[in-house]
Amino acid sequence: MLEDTTLTNTPTLFRPMTLRGLTLRNRIVISPMCQYTAHEGHLEDWHIVHLGRFATGGAGVVFTEATAVQKSGRITHGCAGLWDDSQIPGHARIAQFVRRNGAVPAVQLGHAGRKSGMQRPWFGNGPLNDDDFARGDMPWTPVGPSAIPVAEGWPVPHELSVSEIADLIEDYAAAARRALAAGYQIAEVHGAHGYLIHSFLSPLSNKRDDAYGGDLAGRMRLALEVTEAVRAVWPDDLPLFFRTSAVDGDPEGWTLDDTVVLARELKARGVDVMDCSSSGIAGAATAGGKQKRQPGFQVPYATRVRQDAEMAAMAVGLITHPEQAEAIVAEGRADLVAIGREALVDPSWPLHAATVLGHDVEFRTWPEQYGWWLAGRQRTSDFYQPADRD
Template identity: 80%
Template sequence: MTVLPQLFQPLTLRGITTRNRVVISPMCQYSAHDGHLDDWHTVHLGRFAIGGAGIVFTEATAVQKRGRITHGCPGLWTDSQIPGHARVAQFALRHGAIPAIQLGHAGRKGGMQRPWFGNGPLNDADIARGDMPWTPVGPSAVPVADGWPVPHALSQADINELIDDYATAAGRALAAGYKIAEIHGAHGYLVHSFLSPLSNKRTDQYGGNLAGRMRLALEIAERVRAVWPDELPLFFRTSAVDGTPEGWSLDDTVVLAGELKRIGVDVMDCSSSGIAGAATASGGQKRQPGFQVGYAERVRKDVQMTTMAVGLITHPEQAEAILADGRADLIAIGREALVDPNWAQHAARTLGHDTAFEIWPQQAGWWLAGRQKTSDFYVPKCDASGA
């Protein structure tokens, strides 16, 4: 009897079951219009559902208009944005994938340039294109770096409104048909900036010691969990380390994960760094295959919590080994899915799970199976580079 690869074993999270452990990570497209998704997003995300992934995440979606990373980032701060999200969610469901959404607020990184224009603070050229700046917000009046705007330090009233807006956005995500919600607590954005002592210099109940710096993340998670139905899972993405000794640490992440689990968060999505500079900056860490997997492994072991590994996981054997060794429960694929939207299906062939195109959509699978029988046609597998 053939043993089913762990990468293709279903996973049950509360009331949903994924068809496999492959997750398409949220990847900003910077192509929304006043926070609204369009055909680009439906096609971009739809191809991953057709390509066999178990869970497909829509990119970071702002709960407030000023919470966008760039002018091209989507939101759910108004009901008019629901239909675009519904198209994405419904398409994914029809093609066997679980639609998921990452809810966030850019905080002091709000109002940046689109990356192809520089990935920094807005300048005169951006304003000439029509991207007008706004005042970013954060835990303290501490800019991301020299030359970046000084953020407005959120008041208690601002924080109360923010938490309400997270809950309201979660309700809109539910109305759109998403089955998983993730709170974005990583990469230097607002929630992460409250967690990190590098950016949080507050002396009130939302600053100071670890409990104070965690307060906002926990209050948001509690409110979102109250809105999100009991039968649907809630994720939290963390930057497990800031990458500097004086910053947020892996020990801090373990404590946070324990508190989030108590509230009802089901999965810790373990990334890292980004408190200063680009969201994908490594924070001084050596970027090598699977360089962040150890964070997911530590949380899984110490907190007894389901975790998702992400970061330079590019080929099926690597992903399968992470799961088989008990280091994580889900594998998030990002840029490698941009190279190969059918990564999951090619991985199934590589691991010997699907040799007859049975997990491909019928519209494609029957063609490919027929050609395989009648010719020497070679269907490439994912090699060690993920190509």
């Protein structure tokens, strides 16, 4: 990892960062946010408008939502996929638009595991029921490391065999090849939020007694083998991320110490950035478990990984204000900050942050189609002041 430290008057948040052969224009990343609006895994016009706003809004990296490597690996019937070549063009439209507007297009590859085949959130966010069947969303059998459901009332997953695990790993590699063909420049392996890889990592959900279970090394095996397979097809000059739930939020579950061990092993296998989230093993993917949800509540996980594993880390979770984001990276608590729901509120959050931090008060970094209009208004309007972000 290299960074440009010559821009001494530039806020750290807006200093370029180089990962392998790729330079990010700033440290602001748009997190993957599922839209549940794909059709048979294909991305629609909604997705290009949704994601395109973040590229024109000034982010350094724009992630497409969690993208399934198998059809049965979708969280819902409306989730994106890259299990078939026919899905490449939809992803390519997004990657091309994001790149043309100065951001880096990124894809998160995953499998929902025992949380697959569930309801879209606005229909309940739980197991499919008769109302979903009437809408045409029919169930399939979820899979996991062990035949343990997410919670009472959820379907019992099929316990993956060793041969099925081998097929799964190859499907991750195949999806990575398709992502590369679509033009993505960053790939991320999704190992968090109770989905398949996380369920193998956590002793709460993995009760296997073979090579993919048992002790920490056995429970990490799938995560490491998937990462090796993706890294093998991902070009050496492009970075690879890994999203982790740094803690389960249960004393009997996955811990931060375990995350540090995993991070070191992933770094040795070519992972460049640990994306540090938390929880989700037995509840909603975005639930904070037993943790108190407060601004930046997950930042300490990124800090610990950054220090103890000596690798770049990304912080995510209730990062909402420019000054807060700047302090996180300027103080060395994380290398990148990921914005999610705050970007839904304000797709131009990075551009507004640049104004608040004094990096761009003249609209120089805005798309030229917008910047000249706004600069003109500022020159001719005595009453105009940039929006107060407080």
